[in-house]
Amino acid sequence: MTPAYSARGLSKVYGEGPSAVHALRGVDLDIPAGEIVVMLGASGSGKSTLLNILGGLDRASSGTAHFRDLSLTDLDDRALTRYRRNHVGFVFQFYNLMPSLTARENVELVTEIAANPMPADEALAMVGLKDRLDHFPSQLSGGEQQRVAIARAIAKQPEVLFCDEPTGALDSATGRAVLKVLNDVNARLGSTLLMVTHAASIAQMAHRVIKLADGAIRDVQVNATRLPPEEIHW
Amino acid sequence: MSPLDTKLLRDLARIKGQVIAIVLVIAVGVLLQVMMSGLVASLSETRRAYYERNRLADVFAPVARAPEAELARLAALPGVARAEGRVVGAALIDLVEEAVPIQARALSLPDFGEATFNTIYLTAGRLPEPGGRDETLLLTAFARARGIAPGDRLPVTMNGTRRSLHVVGLAEAPDLLYIGVPGEMMPDPARVAALWMRRTELAAAYDMQGAFNEALIALSRDATEAAVLDRIDALLDPWGGTGAYGRSDLVSDRFVSEEIGGLATMARAVPPLFLAVAAFLLYIVVGRIVQSEREEIGQLKAFGYTNTEVASHYFKLVLAVAIAGAALGCLLGVLAGRAMIPIYLTFYNFPFLVFRPDPAAFAIGAIASVAAASAGGIIVLRRVFAFTPAEAMRPPAPPDFSRTITFTGRAARLLDQPTRMVLRGIARQPWRTLALAAGIAGGMALASGMTTIYGAFDRMMDLSFTVIDRSDGTVVFTHPLGEKAALELARIPGVFSVEPVRDVPAILRNGRETHRGSVTGLVDTPEIARAIDARMAPIALPDKGIVLSQALADILNIAPGEMLTVEVREGRRPVLEVPVTKVATSLIGAPAYMRLDALNRELAEPGRISGARLRVDPARAEEIWRLLKDRPTVAGVSVAKDARASLQKLMDQGAGSARYIMGAVAFVITFGIIYNAARIAFTERARDLASLRVIGFSKGEAAFILLGELAVIVLAALPVGSLAGYGLTFAIAAGFSSELYQIPAAFDPFSHGFAASFVLGAALVSGWMVKRDLDRTDLIAVLKSRD
Incomplete structure (x- = not known):
């Protein structure tokens, strides 16, 4: 099976000279398509930097990163935008919904520009929000807002879903509900799921767990058995 | 330095672009306040002192020829404190380099001692000797304009007789603060003069021995001017009195008063406009800072800082901006005021004029700017204080858009999501939107109004000299003649x-x-x-x-x-x-x-x-004027070309020159409002825009949401501003108009088109500058922050 992502010697340096910060130090990595991959690590370990480079939000200082045959490290700004638009969905810690659009409209924001979207109502039904279609973010709880963000990310039926601390701002019960949705999306749409988190227990639902420290990969672990999200506690 | 003060300095450095913009807006407001009120104070005070020191008469009573004995009867009238007679005559100065003679007022000085009224201010040379034949004083402004100095000879025609006068000194007088060219009223130091000779000398020239033809009168303290004028008229009527008048009808004083009045009106109206704009901008900027620092405010309060301590931290920021603006404004105001003084000295014959800033203006400028700026800050801080520290430290809930616009049916099908964002953004804060639109409309009004006025000045000149009066010159006779005189003029070749x-x-x-x-x-x-x-x-x-x-x-x-x-x-x-x-x-x-x-x-x-x-015939004009100069029945010739040049000069360098300053200010303010509007919209939306970019929106698509709102507001503001500008044109025209000239107000499509293009251009440039910042935004940094 061809990997969804492969990276070789991927490095990222912020700043110059003695004050330079090496966020990534020559990372080699392969991520098979269709897996749930959880990246664990302390603050400053480089996990978010890696996620941002693979998601087309940031550029590597050196090394290569490929999404299938597409060399991400060679793309210009316009092409990176096209990549994000056509292949990738994002879920963030702080939801990042448009406060001036309803739940349905937030999802339609993406379906209007995507190549092969699912109907917005269907995406919201998948995350259990079919009764909250016409509510504005201000009228939704934190968990509901995060689920709208997930619906928005999956509505374009992306090949990859990037989640940066998706449960970071939620209580654990709500967080579990959100993880269940992500798990369902992976199962139903076959999207590769890349998740960055602080919470080590979440790794139990992943196919593969990548541990980072000091900008390098310390360990890659493949879970023989995965725990359903309902059973995860943190 | 306390850590909070360090934070303050860093905050100021971080938003320095906006700080500079607001400081400048405040400074311009205070500058105008200090300059205008300082000029009003300097002009009024100098005039008052000059009138008092040189004893300007209260009443002027011209008469054909009254015997000296009448003065005692005048002085005895109820309400009259003192009366003095003098001889006044029209004279022509014949300069070789000029085709037309220069009209001058000849005024008498007492043979011995100082005059009771309108005493002269000697700027050079000496007084004519009593009995000194042909000795004269000359008006300083004219002498300077023509390069005449004490010791020079001056060819003068008085009462039909040519004489060569000996200029012994230069002088000014309080009744000649402003002196217009006869028949034109335009001030032009080079084309109008006054000269003073001893009474006996002048009386001889004008057949006024033992008589006077102008009485100067001081009113007693409790006199009613109108009643006294009637009594004087009744007394002088048999002697050919042409009507006594008070100071307010003295041409010189009337024009100075109009100038001061116009300045005072502008000083009251214009600076508050700037301070209001500055207050609005500060409100938005400080509000933005406080909003983004909710969490820090919560922490400070959690540490035990009181509301007052936290408030004073942000208040210091407001104060720093306001005081910087006020200080800069005061400094520039004094410099601008000093720079304006020579202009006033060109058109008004003040013996001394020093720009003295009005201390009240400093205080008003400083207090008004601090008050305006704080008003903005306080509204925002009140909102923050309503939170408990715990609430303040939680990220703010998303702003509520549920009561804005619901799109159903056709609208829902036709409008894409970005368009809905733009429309709901406008609808959510209608007052903000209105204030912004009003600001831009105000800019458009100022710009279109001022552009119309530029054109109106030219139109005034054109209409006056090509449509209303198409003459090349006007001849005035010494006294009414028979119609034959016109035929004689017609016979002159050319x-x-x-x-x-x-x-x-x-x-x-x-x-x-x-x-x-x-x-x-x-x-x-x-x-x-x-x-x-x-x-x-x-x-x-x-x-x-x-x-x-x-x-x-x-x-x-x-x-x-x-x-x-x-x-x-x-x-x-x-x-x-x-x-x-x-x-x-x-x-x-x-x-x-x-x-x-x-x-x-x-x-x-x-x-x-x-x-x-x-x-x-233009080719022979010079020759014709020279010929007329020698005719004894010709009292003066006014050449249209010269009158036009005088008026143009007055409008470019004198009172009319304010239109250039006001025009520039109008355009600067308009640009400032639009740029700040775009800038603020960008800061408020940075997070949404970054999210859109992450989702896969291109830079252009993201910019649409940012600039769409601005475009809608600008487009809505244009017609409103145009209408307001039309109204404003009449007010500005009235402000610039005086008895001397009237500025015609009318709708001028070109000016409105020009102003609209400027507003649109300013919007495009602002949009481009903000879009550039949007393109450079660090997507990740914005998304990681909570707000």
Whole structure:
């Protein structure tokens, strides 16, 4: 099976000279398509930097990163935008919904520009929000807002879903509900799921767990058995 | 330094672009305040001191020829404190380099000692010796403009006799603060003069031995001016009194008062406008900072800082900006005020004029800017204090858009999500949107109004010198002559056409409204100088009745159909009751027109003319003026070209020059408002825009949401601003208009198009500058922050 992502010697340096910060130090990595991959690590370990480079939000200082045959490290700004638009969905810690659009409209924001979207109502039904279609973010709880963000990310039926601390701002019960949705999306749409988190227990639902420290990969672990999200506690 | 103060300095450095913009807006407001009120104070105080020190008379009473003995009777009138007589005459200075003679006022100095009234201020040389033959003082401004110095000889025609006067000194006088070219009223130091000679000398020249032809009077403390004027008129009537008048009717004082009044009005109206804009901008900026620092505020409060301590931290920021603006404004205001002084010295004959800033202006400027700035900050801080520390430290809930616009049916199908965001953004904060639109509309109004006024000044010149009065020159005779005089002028080679006129001094009265001016008699169908209506069509003068210029109709508060009292002050001095038949468009002076034959009939002086307007061959004009210079019956010639140049100079360097400053300010403010609007919209939306970019929106698509709102507001503001600008044109035109000239207000499509293009251009440039920042945004940094 061809990997969804492969990276070789991927490095990222912020700043110059003695004050330079090496966020990534020559990372080699392969991520098979269709897996749930959880990246664990302390603050400053480089996990978010890696996620941002693979998601087309940031550029590597050196090394290569490929999404299938597409060399991400060679793309210009316009092409990176096209990549994000056509292949990738994002879920963030702080939801990042448009406060001036309803739940349905937030999802339609993406379906209007995507190549092969699912109907917005269907995406919201998948995350259990079919009764909250016409509510504005201000009228939704934190968990509901995060689920709208997930619906928005999956509505374009992306090949990859990037989640940066998706449960970071939620209580654990709500967080579990959100993880269940992500798990369902992976199962139903076959999207590769890349998740960055602080919470080590979440790794139990992943196919593969990548541990980072000091900008390098310390360990890659493949879970023989995965725990359903309902059973995860943190 | 406390850590909070360090934070303050860093905050200021972080938002330095906006800080500079706001400091400048405040500074401009304070600058105008300090400069204008300082000029008002300096001009009024200098005038007051000058009048007091040089004893300007309270009442002026011109008379044909009254014996010296009448002065005692004048002084004995109730309400009169003192009276003095003097001799005043018209003289012509014949300079070799000038084709036309220069008209001058000759004034008498007492033979011995100082005059009781209107004492002169000697700027160079010495006084004429008592009995010193042909010795004269010359008006300083004229001498400087012509390079004449004490010791020079001056060829002067007085009462038809040519003499060579010896200039022994230069002087100024309080009754000649402003002196206009006779027949034009324009100030032009090079083309109008005054000279002073000892009484005996001057009386000899004008046949006034033992007599006077102007009485100067001081009123007693409790006198009522109007009543005293009546008594003086009654007393001097047998001696050919042409009507006594008070200081407010003294031409010199009237023009200075108009200037000061205009400045005072602007000083009251303009600076608050700037401070209001600055307050609005500070409100938005401080609000933005406080909002983004909710969490820090929560922490400070959790540490135990009181609301007051936290508030004072942000208040210091507001104060720093306000004080910087006020200080810069005060400094620039004093510099600008000093720079303006030479302009006033060009057109007004002040012996001394020092710019003295009004201390109150500093205080008002500083307090107003701090108050305006704090008003913005306080509203925002109140919101923050309502939170408990725990609440403040939680990220803010998303702003509520549920009560904005719901899109259903067609709208839902037609409008894409970005468009909905734009429309809901506008609808969610209608007052903010309105304030912004009002600001931009205000800018558009100022810009279109000022551009219209630029054009109106040129239009005024054009209409006056090519449509209303098409003469090349106006000849004024020493006294009314027979119609034959016009024929004689027509016979001069190079003179194309001659149009006789009869100009008689008159007091026009409508109830309590009075105007001292003149009535101009024109031929039946004038071709050269005409009364025209608003559509630029000539008005046919009635056989019975009078046509007034708009300016005069306004002064007298009279409309066509009403009766006007005309007290003619010449010849047999009839008092006429005539109907006003039409109001004419006139842009220079405040003329009144009658038919020449009708006017002469009333005067019982058929066929008399006081002068003529000429059209001449341009190639021979110089030669013709030189020829006229030598005719004893010619009191003066006013050349249209020179009058036009004087007016142009007055408008470019004098009172009219303010239009350039105001125009520049209008454009700067408009740009400032639009740029800040775009900038603020960007800061508020940065997070949404970054999210859109992450989702896969291109830079252009993201910019649409940012700039779409601005575009809608700008487009909505344009017609409103255009309408307001049309209204404003009338106010500005009225502000610039004086008795000397009137600025015509009208809708000028070009100006509105130009202003609209500027506003759109400013919006495009602002949009481009903000889009550049959007393109450079660090997507990740924005998304990681909570807000």
